[in-house]
Amino acid sequence: MAERAGDLPPGAVPDVKDVDVAFYGDVFRAPAAKGGQAGPRSAAEVTDPYEVDLLLAWAAAAGSPREQHGTKAPTPRTLQRAMNALLRSPFLPGPVAERFLLGVLRQVRRYFSEDVVRERAMEAVAARVGPDTAVLVGHSLGSVVAYEALCAHPEWPVRTLVTLGSPLGMPSLVFDRLRPAPRDGRGCWPDGLACWTNLADQHDVVASVKRLADLFAPVGAPALNAAGAAKAPPEAAARVLRDVPVDNGWKVHDLLRHLTARETGVAIGEGLRAG
Known part of the structure; x- marks a missing residue:
């Protein structure tokens, strides 16, 4: 990572002991079901309305035609076809992909529907943020946890947020369920945050909405894409959200x-330089 961060001044690259990771996977662990595997074993067995909608939305983002079902x-x-479309995409190749993706659907649903899961996930992040924490990085659902935790803790010293493969912009299923709730179609900008960089691969179905600047950038603040960032005046560094494409291969x-x-x-690296 350090060699990819550009020209950093001496001492700006953090030591391993200065990098921490928040783990909250255990909050999603449920007691094993009696007599077998907990939860659906295939997409055809998915019945929860939220999980069904999320699976179909991801399949549509992968290019699968969205079927009309009326009421x-x-x-x-239909659900198995949607899953097969995802398995043919670059999203989750591999023989265990379906079982893994079913678990992801369940995790996202539980985060948004079970307050105790949401609270414990954010507590895990809070336990790792110290008085000198400058940059917070969140991947996938972790970007949602990081964003909501930042909003809930305006006293934190974090000035830079980096989101990777984020579903934050996904309408209805994610964006409209955030806390604090969006107002007039715009998400809350975390107090104290100066810079937010959102990175997504163009083929990532989880990050189906690639441009978060249209949804979260503070009114009146510059919302820059990767091409425009280099041309921004120095004062544009305050409260800016940049959407940056990446190519993650397959x-x-x-x-x-x-x-x-x-x-x-x-x-x-920019977040570390800004301190």
Whole structure:
């Protein structure tokens, strides 16, 4: 990461001991179901309305035609076709992809529907933020947790947010469920935050809305894309949201690909320089 961050002054590259990771995967762990596997074992068995809608929305983002159902629930065959469209996309290649994706659907649904899960996830982030924390990085659902935690803690010293493969802009299923709730179609800008860089691969179905600047940038503040960022005047560095495309190859949503992208290193490096 350090070598991808651009020209950093001496001492600006953090030591390993200065980098921390918030883990909250355990908040999604449920007791094993008696007699077998908890939750659906295939897309055809998905019945929760939120999970159904999320699966179909991701499949549509992957290029699968959105079928019209009227007032009827989608059939198991429709849901399996949607899953197959995702498995053919660059999103989650591999033999265990379907079972993994079913778990992701369940995690996202539980985060937005169960207050205790939401609170414990944000508490895990809060436990890792110290008085000298300058940059907060969130990937996938973790970008939602990072954003909501920042909004809930205006006293934090964090000045830079970096989101990777973020679903924050996804209408109805994510954006409209955020806390604090968006007002007049705009999400809250976390107090104290100076710079937000959002990175997404063009083929990432989770980050189906690539441009967050239209939804979150403070009114009157510059909302820059990657091309315009270099031309911005120095004063534009205050309260700016930049949407930056990345090419993650065949693993479009992969965290490691995001973290080893030069664009990510530059965004984090700028946050470290700003202090």
